[in-house]
Amino acid sequence: MEPKNVMIIGGGIAGMTAAQELAEAGLSVDLVEKSGFLGGHAIQYTCKATSECLQCGACSVEKMLKDVVENDKINVHLSTEIASIEKNNGYSIKLNKSAAFIDAAKCTNCGICYDKMKENDVIMQGFSKNNVPLYAVNREKIDENKIALKDICPEGAISVSDKASSEDLTSDAVVVATGFTPFDPNRKSVYGYDKFPNVISGMDLERIKRQNGFLARPSDGAAAQKIAFIQCVGSRDENLGNLWCSQVCCPYALRTAESLKHKNPDLDITVFYMDIQNTGKSFPVFYETCKNDIRFIRSIPVDIFPIENDNLNMRLFDEAEGTPAMEAFDMVVLSIGIMPNLENEKLAAQLNIALDSDGFFKNSDELNKTSTSNDGMFIAGTVQGPKNIAASMAQAGQAASGVLKYLGVTK
Amino acid sequence: MNTAQQNVIEKIDMATDIVVIGSGYIGLKAASQISEIGYNVILAPQHNDMGINCSIMDVLSTEIDRLKALETEVANNTNVEILPISTLVEATGTPGDFTLKFKSADSVVEKKAGAVIIATETAVNPLNRIYGLNPAANVVSLSEFENLLAAEETKKELQTNGKTVAFLVGFAHEGSPLLMKRVLNSVSEVVSMDGCSAYVYVNNIKVAEDGLERLYMQCRDTGAIYFKLEKAPTVTQENDSLTISFHDPVIRNDIELNPDIIVVEESLVADEANHSLAEILRIDEGPMGFLQKENVHRLPVNSNREGIFVVGSSRDVQNYSKSCTDIDNMVLRVKQLIGDGTKSIAAKAIVDREKCTICLTCYRCCPHGAITWDDKAIISSIACQGCGICASECPMEAIQLVDFTDAEMADRIKEAAAVEVADAPKILAFCCQNSAYEAGMAAKAFNYELPAGLQLIKVPCAGKIDIQYILNALVEGADGVLILACHHGNCKSESGNTYAKWRINDAYQKLAQVGIKKDRLEFATLASNMASDFARIIIDMEKRISQKKD
Numbered sequence: 001m002e003p004k005n006v007m008i009i010g011g012g013i014a015g016m017t018a019a020q021e022l023a024e025a026g027l028s029v030d031l032v033e034k035s036g037f038l039g040g041h042a043i044q045y046t047c048k049a050t051s052e053c054l055q056c057g058a059c060s061v062e063k064m065l066k067d068v069v070e071n072d073k074i075n076v077h078l079s080t081e082i083a084s085i086e087k088n089n090g091y092s093i094k095l096n097k098s099a100a101f102i103d104a105a106k107c108t109n110c111g112i113c114y115d116k117m118k119e120n121d122v123i124m125q126g127f128s129k130n131n132v133p134l135y136a137v138n139r140e141k142i143d144e145n146k147i148a149l150k151d152i153c154p155e156g157a158i159s160v161s162d163k164a165s166s167e168d169l170t171s172d173a174v175v176v177a178t179g180f181t182p183f184d185p186n187r188k189s190v191y192g193y194d195k196f197p198n199v200i201s202g203m204d205l206e207r208i209k210r211q212n213g214f215l216a217r218p219s220d221g222a223a224a225q226k227i228a229f230i231q232c233v234g235s236r237d238e239n240l241g242n243l244w245c246s247q248v249c250c251p252y253a254l255r256t257a258e259s260l261k262h263k264n265p266d267l268d269i270t271v272f273y274m275d276i277q278n279t280g281k282s283f284p285v286f287y288e289t290c291k292n293d294i295r296f297i298r299s300i301p302v303d304i305f306p307i308e309n310d311n312l313n314m315r316l317f318d319e320a321e322g323t324p325a326m327e328a329f330d331m332v333v334l335s336i337g338i339m340p341n342l343e344n345e346k347l348a349a350q351l352n353i354a355l356d357s358d359g360f361f362k363n364s365d366e367l368n369k370t371s372t373s374n375d376g377m378f379i380a381g382t383v384q385g386p387k388n389i390a391a392s393m394a395q396a397g398q399a400a401s402g403v404l405k406y407l408g409v410t411k
Numbered sequence: 412m413n414t415a416q417q418n419v420i421e422k423i424d425m426a427t428d429i430v431v432i433g434s435g436y437i438g439l440k441a442a443s444q445i446s447e448i449g450y451n452v453i454l455a456p457q458h459n460d461m462g463i464n465c466s467i468m469d470v471l472s473t474e475i476d477r478l479k480a481l482e483t484e485v486a487n488n489t490n491v492e493i494l495p496i497s498t499l500v501e502a503t504g505t506p507g508d509f510t511l512k513f514k515s516a517d518s519v520v521e522k523k524a525g526a527v528i529i530a531t532e533t534a535v536n537p538l539n540r541i542y543g544l545n546p547a548a549n550v551v552s553l554s555e556f557e558n559l560l561a562a563e564e565t566k567k568e569l570q571t572n573g574k575t576v577a578f579l580v581g582f583a584h585e586g587s588p589l590l591m592k593r594v595l596n597s598v599s600e601v602v603s604m605d606g607c608s609a610y611v612y613v614n615n616i617k618v619a620e621d622g623l624e625r626l627y628m629q630c631r632d633t634g635a636i637y638f639k640l641e642k643a644p645t646v647t648q649e650n651d652s653l654t655i656s657f658h659d660p661v662i663r664n665d666i667e668l669n670p671d672i673i674v675v676e677e678s679l680v681a682d683e684a685n686h687s688l689a690e691i692l693r694i695d696e697g698p699m700g701f702l703q704k705e706n707v708h709r710l711p712v713n714s715n716r717e718g719i720f721v722v723g724s725s726r727d728v729q730n731y732s733k734s735c736t737d738i739d740n741m742v743l744r745v746k747q748l749i750g751d752g753t754k755s756i757a758a759k760a761i762v763d764r765e766k767c768t769i770c771l772t773c774y775r776c777c778p779h780g781a782i783t784w785d786d787k788a789i790i791s792s793i794a795c796q797g798c799g800i801c802a803s804e805c806p807m808e809a810i811q812l813v814d815f816t817d818a819e820m821a822d823r824i825k826e827a828a829a830v831e832v833a834d835a836p837k838i839l840a841f842c843c844q845n846s847a848y849e850a851g852m853a854a855k856a857f858n859y860e861l862p863a864g865l866q867l868i869k870v871p872c873a874g875k876i877d878i879q880y881i882l883n884a885l886v887e888g889a890d891g892v893l894i895l896a897c898h899h900g901n902c903k904s905e906s907g908n909t910y911a912k913w914r915i916n917d918a919y920q921k922l923a924q925v926g927i928k929k930d931r932l933e934f935a936t937l938a939s940n941m942a943s944d945f946a947r948i949i950i951d952m953e954k955r956i957s958q959k960k961d
Contacts, residue, residue, distance in 0.1 A: 021743060047938035053707070053901035059938045060707050062849065111858050128940070129849075129856035213943045236624050243628055247619040275639075277619040281727045282698040282705055284585050298641065319660045367474060367732050368739075369621075385621045394711040394736045401739035405447075 003028050004407045007093060007171035009082060009347075012040020013061050013389055014381025015177035016068045017396035018403075022175075023073035025404055030169060031068070032077045032095065036136025037126045039065050040179050042389050044127050046209045048255035050262035055280055056255050057389030064393070065130045079136070083166060085350055090172040091376065099162035101137035101149075106157035109134040113152050120145060127210075133157075173376045173403045176361060177396065178347060180382040183234025183246075183336040190303035191230070191334055198224070198310050199332045201233075202252060215260060217331055219310035224331035225266070228314060229253045230301055231273040235337030235386075244358055246337030247386040250277040253335045254290050261293045270295040270329070272316065304332060338386040353377060360385045370399040378402050419761070421792050423754045425507035426525035429745060432499065432688065433457050433530035437723035437734045439481045441530050444742050446490040450749065453522050454485070454493045455513055457531055457684050478731075494520065498684070502527075502691050505783060505791035506718025506748060525749045526718045527692065528741060529702060531682035533724040539675045541583035544648055549573075549672045553593060556674045560600050569672075574608065576601045577655055577670035581614030582643035584678050588620035589730045595626045597674065602634045609635040610668060612644050612655065620730070638666075646673065679728045693780045694719055695905065702726050708903045712741045715905055716780040717794045720744055748793075759797035759813055760790050766809035773801035773810060778905040798904035799875030803914075815871055820880060827866035828887035835864035836890035836956045838949060841880065843873045845903050847895030849939035859946035862953040864890070873897065874907025878914045881932065882921065891931050891956045893949065898936045908936060930955050 004027050008015045011033030019031045037043075043065060045058040068074055079098040086092045114123045114135055122141040126134045137149070137158070146160045185193035185201045193199050197219040200208065208216055215224045231253060235246040250273070257269045271294055279286055290296075302315040302324075311330045318325035340359030341347075348355050353372045356362040361379045365371040369385075370378045380399035381392040403409075427450050431442045434456035442452045485491050497513035497520075504510045509524045537552050544550050551559070559565040580586065580594050594611070601609040609630070616639070618624045631637060638644070644657035656667040681700030689696045694714040695704045703709050703726040712720045720741045723734030748754075762773075767787040774782040781794035782801065790801070790810070802810040802817075811817065827839050842848035848869045854861060870876055873896030884892045894915055896908035915934045922932065935948050 024747060025743070045940075047898075047941050049898040049901070049936070049938060052899040053897075053938075055705050055707055055900075057707050057710075058940055059846070059901070060710075062939045063845075066849075109856055115858075125857075129853040129942070134856060210943070213947060236618070238628065243625045244622075245618040245620075245624045250619070275615040275618065277615070277617060278585065278587060280705055281701055285698070287585065298639070322660065322663045367477075367735050369732055369736070390707065390710045391733075394733075394740055397711065397740035397743055398736045401743050404743075 004172045004409060005030065005170065006173045006175065006403055007032060007091065007169070008175045008177060010040070010177035010179055010381070010383070011038040011076070011078075012177060012179045012381065012392075013042040013064060014179070014383070014392040014396040015040070015175070016064045017393045018175045018177060018380050018400050019074045020064060020067050020071060021397055021400035022403060023071045025400070025409060027073070027407075027409065029074045030077060030171065031074050032080050032082065034079070034081050036079050036124060037131045038068065038076060038078070039126070039128055039131065041182070041203075042392075044203070044210070045206050048252075048259045050258050054255045054258065054286070055390075056252070060389060060393065062128055062130065065128055069130055069132050077167075079139075082347070082350060085174070087374075087376070090170055091174055093169050093171060095167045095169065097165045097167060098139055099164050101142065101158055101160060101162045102133050102135060103157045103159065104133045106155050107133040107135065107153075108155055108157075110154070111135070112154060113149070113158060116152055117145070117148065122149065172407055173378070174351070175378045175380055175396075175399050175403060176347070176351065176353070176372075176383055177380045177399075178341050178343065178383045180338040180340065180386070181342045183339050185233060185334045185336050187240065188233055188334070191233070191332070192304050192306070193334060196304065196306050196310070196312060198312060198330060199304060199334065201334050201336045202249065203336065205256065205333050209256075214263065215331065217310070223264070226268040226329050227260075227270070227331045227333060228301075228329040229257065229269070229271045229333045229335055231271065231335045232300065233334040233336045234339065236274065242337070242339070242358075244386060245277065247277065248388045249335040249337055251279040251388065253333070254279060254286070254294070257294050258290060269293070270297060272297050272299060272301055274298070274300060338382055341383060344383070351377060353379070358385075368398065368402070370395060370402050376406060419758050420755050421758060423507055423756060423793060425749045425752050425754050426509070426523050427451060427749055427752050428453055428522070428524050429526050429528060429749075430455060430509070430511055430522060430524040431528045431530055433532060433682075433725065434493070435530070435532040436478055436481065436731070437532070437738065438530035439485045440735065441528050441722060441738050441741065442485050442491050443481060443488065444738055445528070445745060446488055448742060448746055450490075450525070450745070452491040453524065454491055455499070456494065456496045457682065458496060458498075499688060499691050502693075503783075505781070506716075506793045507754065509718065526720065526745050528745075529688060529692075529719070529721045529725045530723055531684055531688070531725040533679040533728060534682060536678045536680045537675070538583040538677055542579055542643060542646055542675060544646060544673065544675060547648070549651065549653060550648060550675065551672065552675055552677050553590070553597070554677060556597055556672075557593065560597060570604050570607060573672045574606055575668070575670045576607065576609050576672045576674060577653075577668060578609065578611045578613070578674045578676075579643065579646070580611060580676045581616070582612075582640075583676060585615065586617050586676065587679070587728045588617045588623055589728055590676065590679065591617040592620065592623055592626070592730070594676065595623070595630055598630045598635050599626065599633070602630060610670065611635060611637045612657070613637060613639055614641060679724070682725065685725065692716070692719055694721075697726070704900075704905065706900055706902075706905065708901070712737050712744060715778055717796075718748060754793065756792045757813070758790070758792045759795045760799070760802060761811055761813060762788050762790055763809045763811070766807045768807055768809075770806065772804050772806060776800050776804045776910070778907075796904060798872035798907050799870070800872065800904060800907055800910055803875050803877045803910065812871065812875065815875060817877070821883060823868055824880060824883050825887050827868055828884060828889050830864075830866060832863040835862060836953055837864045837866070837888060838862055838891040838893065838952060838956070839866050839868060839884045839889040840893040840895055840949065841868050841870055841873070841876045842895045843897055843907070844869050844871055846897040846901070846939050847937045847945065850937045850941045850945040853940070853942035854946045857942055859942060860950065861946055862949055864953070865949055872902065872904050872907035873911035874902075874904055876911050876914065878918050878921070881915070881918045885922075885927065885931065891933070891952050893952060894932075894934045895945075895948070896934070896936050898938060901938065
C-alpha cells in the first residue's frame with residue numbers, strides 16, 4: 001500500500017510539529033511555507049531564562065525545526081503558496097512556487113552575499129542555523145539588485161534568472177497551520193510607534209535582544225535603563241472590536257522583564273496592565289518574584305509623547321493618588337497581541353472552512369479544536385485562536401492524531 | 412576503561428495492555444481512545460472519580476449528554492477491564508513490561524502493562540475561610556451555587572430571595588481561566604434572571620482562554636457590575652446580614668453593598684492520590700501537587716519515565732477541551748511506543764557485568780527510571796535516554812554509553828587539546844548536545860567572532876561530563892575548560908546540569924590542591940538558541956585567560 005500523504009499549510013511551530021508527528025507515524029508529508037524560512041514567528045523568539053528556565057518554549061521551536069529538516073519523510077516547499085485545492089478522492093492541490101534564486105544544494109551558508117548586500121536588504125538571513133538554506137532572496141528587492149547579485153556567490157548558488165513555477169500534488173488530508181498576524185501597533189496611534197524610535201513592539205524587542213544580547217535603544221544603541229511594558233496592545237480592546245485575550249503577552253512580558261532583570265538587576269521596569277494572566281502551574285510563585293522585581297501599575301496609559309534625548313513621557317492615571325500623572329521612560333515596549341492572520345479570509349474561502357466571529361478558523365467540535373466543517377481538514381495552532389508555543393505544539397499533535405484516525409492509520 | 416560493544420539491537424516484546432489510572436471523564440475518554448487504536452485497557456478508578464462530576468467541568472450543557480454516553484460506552488467495551496476502586500501499591504518493570512499491584516477494598520490484583528496513563532481528576536477546595544466567612548444559606552461556594560442554578564426549584568427560590576448576588580474571585584488565590592469561566596457562566600445566568608443583579612469583586616480576571624473576554628464583556632453589557640480590586644473587600648457576616656465594603660480607587664469613595672447571597676470562589680487542587688502515584692511509579696512531581704515538572708521537554712504528556720504518561724488534570728488545572736488534546740497526544744505516544752507489540756531497539760548504554768558490584772548508584776541517579784537488576788544492574792534500552800549520568804556516577808566504571816565511551820571521550824579530549832593555534836589560548840568547551848552544542852554551532856553558522864583556540868566537545872548531557880574529563884583536558888594542555896549545560900529546569904534528563912555542577916565544585920577543590928587557578932574552569936548554562944551568549948561567554952573566558960598569561 002502506498003503510504004498516505006498529508007499536506008500541511010504553514011511551517012511555523014504548529015505546522016512543523018504536525019509534520020513531524022505524521023512523519024514519525026510513517027506518513028509522507030508535504031510542508032508548504034509561504035516565506036523563505038521554516039519556523040514562523042516563534043523561531044524569532046529569544047530564550048527568557050533567568051538563573052533558571054522560565055518555560056517560554058523558544059528552544060522547543062529550535063529543536064522541532066532541526067528534527068523537521070532532518071526528517072526525510074517531510075518534503076519542505078519554501079516560498080510556496082496554495083494556488084488551488086480541490087476535493088475529490090483526497091485533495092488535488094496546485095502550488096505556486098516563487099523563484100528561489102538560491103540553490104539550496106549549492107549554498108554553503110557562508111554568508112558572503114548577506115554581508116555584502118547588508119545595506120539594501122536584498123538578502124534575508126534565517127533566525128536559526130537549522131534554516132536550510134540559511135539565506136533567502138527578498139523577492140521585492142530582486143529586480144533593482146539583479147546586477148549586484150549576479151556574481152556575488154563564490155559557489156554560484158545564486159541565479160537571478162530563476163523563475164516562478166507551479167507544482168501539482170495530491171494529498172489524503174490537510175492540516176492548516178498558517179498562524180497569526182501580530183497586531184500592528186500603528187493602529188494605536190496614541191503610542192506613537194511609528195514616530196518615536198524608542199517605542200517598540202514585543203516582536204521588535206525579541207529582535208533587539210537577539211542582535212545585541214541586551215535591550216539597546218533604537219535611537220542611540222544605549223542600554224535602556226527605565227523600561228515600561230504596556231499590556232493588551234490590540235487585545236481586549238472593545239474599540240478595535242478585538243474581544244479576546246491574546247494569552248501570550250503577559251507571559252512574554254513578565255518572562256522578558258525577569259530575564260532582563262537577571263542580566264542587569266539595576267533595570268527599572270514597570271508593567272502597565274488590566275489583568276495579569278497566568279504563565280503556568282508555578283505562576284503563583286513566579287508572580288511573587290515578579291512583584292519583587294517589577295513595578296505593576298493597573299492602568300493602561302493614555303498616550304505617549306517625546307521629551308529630550310528621545311525619552312518618552314507617558315500620561316496615565318495614578319490609582320494611589322487618584323489623579324492624572326506623568327512619568328518618563330527611556331524605552332516603551334508595546335505588548336502587541338495575536339490577531340487573525342491577514343490572509344485567513346482568502347485561505348478559508350479556498351479551503352471551504354468557516355471563520356469564527358473574530359476571524360480565526362472555526363473549529364466544528366467544541367471538544368476538539370482541530371476539527372473543521374471539512375472532514376479531511378484539520379486546524380492547529382494560532383490559526384484557530386491565540387495560544388502559546390506549548391499549546392500550539394499540543395494542538396498540532398491532536399491534529400496529527402485526528403489525521404491518522406481519519407485516514408484509518410491508527411487502527 | 413572498557414569499550415562498549417557495537418550497537419546491539421535488542422528485540423523486545425511489548426505488553427499491549429495499557430493501564431489507565433483514574434476513571435473520571437478524562438480517564439474514560441483515554442480508555443475509549445486507547446481501545447480504539449487496538450490495545451486492551453485496564454481502567455483503575457481512584458477514590459474520588461466515580462460518578463459524574465459535572466460541577467468542575469466547563470463544557471456546555473449541550474455536551475454533557477455526550478460525555479455521559481462515554482460511561483456506557485466504556486462499560487460495554489469488551490476491550491476495557493474495569494477494576495474496583497483501587498489504590499496502586501506497587502509498580503515494577505520497564506516500558507513494555509510494567510507490573511502493577513492494585514489494592515481494592517477486598518483484594519489485591521496484579522496487572523501487566525505496556526504503558527501507564529495517569530488521568531486523575533482535580534479536587535475542589537473551598538476558600539471561604541480565607542475570606543473569614545462561614546458556610547451558610549446565604550454564603551455558598553461556587554460549586555454549591557452552580558448546583559442551585561442547575562435545579563429548577565432552587566433556581567426559582569434564588570430568583571425570589573436572592574435578588575443581589577455578590578461573587579468574590581481572585582483574592583484567596585490567583586485562580587485560572589477555567590474557574591473564571593465557571594464564575595462568568597454563573598454571573599451570566601444571574602443577570603438573565605428577572606430582578607436579579609450580580610456584583611463581581613475580582614482581582615485579576617483570568618481571560619486567557621478562547622471566548623472568555625467575550626463572555627466577560629457580555630456579562631458586563633447585560634448588567635453585571637465588576638469591581639476590580641487589588642485586595643479583598645471587607646466582608647462581614649452577622650446573623651443573616653451580609654455587608655461588603657471597600658474603597659473604590661477610581662471614584663475615591665467607600666462603597667458598601669448588602670448582598671442577599673455571597674458566592675465564594677474555590678480552588679481546583681491536585682488529586683491527593685498524585686503524591687503516592689508519583690512515589691510508587693517513580694515519576695517527578697511538579698508544582699502544587701500536579702504531576703510532571705515544569706520542564707518543556709516533558710510537554711505535553713510525558714513524565715520523566717518512558718511509558719508513563721500524564722494527561723488532563725493530573726498534570727495541571729485544564730479544561731475539558733485541553734484535556735482531550737492531551738489524550739490525543741498520549742495516544743500518539745502510546746502507539747509509537749507499543750507499536751504492534753514488538754520493538755527493535757539499540758542499546759544506548761551497556762553494563763559491564765564483570766565490573767558491576769550492584770551498589771545501585773545507577774538505580775538511584777537515573778532520572779528516567781531505566782535501571783532494574785537481577786544479580787547485576789540492567790539498563791532498559793527503551794527507558795534509557797542516553798544521558799550518561801549513570802555512567803559518570805558509577806564508582807566501578809562499569810557503565811559505558813555506546814556513542815560516548817570513556818575511551819572515545821579521552822581520545823577526543825586529547826585530539827582537541829593537541830590543536831595548536833599561534834598566540835591563542837586553548838579553550839575546550841564541553842557542550843551538552845541539547846543546548847550549548849547547538850548554540851555553538853549556531854554561533855559558527857552566523858559568523859560570530861569566536862576565539863581561534865576554541866574546540867567544542869559534544870556530550871549527550873552535561874551529566875556525562877566526568878571529573879576525569881575536566882582534569883584530562885587541563886593535563887593535556889587546555890588553558891581554559893568550559894562546562895556548558897542547559898538552564899536549571901531545562902535539562903532533558905532533569906538533573907544532568909546539577910550533576911555537572913557538583914562535579915565542577917569537586918574539580919575546583921582538586922585544582923586548588925595542585926595550585927591551578929579557579930578561573931581556568933567555568934560552568935555556564937545556555938539554551939540552543941543562545942548563539943550570541945555562547946560567543947560572549949567564550950570570549951570573556953579567553954580575555955580572562957589571556958590577561959593571566961600576559
